[in-house]
Amino acid sequence: xxxxxxxxxxxxxxxxxxxxxxxxxxxxxxxxxxxxxxxxxxxxxxxxxxxxxxxxxxxxxxxxxxxxxxxxxxxxxxxxxxxxxxxxxxxxxxxxxxxxxxxxxxxxxxx
Amino acid sequence: xxxxxxxxxxxxxxxxxxxxxxxxxxxxxxxxxxxxxxxxxxxxxxxxxxxxxxxxxxxxxxxxxxxxxxxxxxxxxxxxxxxxxxxxxxxxxxxxxxxxxxxxxxxxxxxxx
Numbered sequence: 001x002x003x004x005x006x007x008x009x010x011x012x013x014x015x016x017x018x019x020x021x022x023x024x025x026x027x028x029x030x031x032x033x034x035x036x037x038x039x040x041x042x043x044x045x046x047x048x049x050x051x052x053x054x055x056x057x058x059x060x061x062x063x064x065x066x067x068x069x070x071x072x073x074x075x076x077x078x079x080x081x082x083x084x085x086x087x088x089x090x091x092x093x094x095x096x097x098x099x100x101x102x103x104x105x106x107x108x109x110x111x
Numbered sequence: 112x113x114x115x116x117x118x119x120x121x122x123x124x125x126x127x128x129x130x131x132x133x134x135x136x137x138x139x140x141x142x143x144x145x146x147x148x149x150x151x152x153x154x155x156x157x158x159x160x161x162x163x164x165x166x167x168x169x170x171x172x173x174x175x176x177x178x179x180x181x182x183x184x185x186x187x188x189x190x191x192x193x194x195x196x197x198x199x200x201x202x203x204x205x206x207x208x209x210x211x212x213x214x215x216x217x218x219x220x221x222x223x224x
Contacts, residue, residue, distance in 0.1 A: 041218075043218055044215050046213075087153065087154075091211050098210075099156075099211065099213065102153050103153035104153060
């Protein structure tokens with residue numbers, strides 16, 4: 001079982017739609033969670049951290065469910081520029097000084 | 112100018128050849144990382160370095176070696192390239208105080224024939 005699992009998609013949605021992605025992680029000791037965005041053939045960039053109480057950044061909302069070991073990303077009012085691959089990223093506990101990346105969920109926003 | 116640069120950006124090589132990928136950063140970060148990305152597998156950590164004298168293996172270090180020549184430079188070598196090392200390679204950096212936020216270079220596309 002992969003440590004971080006995501007639906008690869010693609011999710012094809014019209015402009016203005018609301019879309020949500022989930023990601024599950026296997027290590028219950030995981031402490032930190034992030035969403036990174038990766039445009040085609042480009043480097044990943046941090047989109048947002050995910051906090052236990054949930055957090056928003058403009059049209060983006062991230063939530064964490066520790067009991068079920070999943071995190072989610074909700075995008076409201078989708079824009080064409082939101083088309084990208086969204087990577088779920090987990091830092092698994094103390095002593096492990098590195099991040100584990102999911103394989104990503106591809107989003108295509110259509111006009 | 113980019114904060115994290117990688118050279119070369121694209122490389123085609125033959126099986127058995129030695130190849131070096133280089134990474135430089137101007138962010139002043141202590142920590143540097145090498146990842147490879149394959150379709151459907153996400154990014155996987157090859158090696159990481161906390162400072163010039165502290166280098167650690169990641170989850171897929173076999174077939175690779177690294178050198179941290181200076182705080183700003185971290186090189187990845189394939190001593191004898193094989194076709195399944197064909198991938199997109201990323202270098203990344205982070206601060207010691209928040210290693211969770213990583214800044215990536217633009218990537219190197221490597222094709223091993």
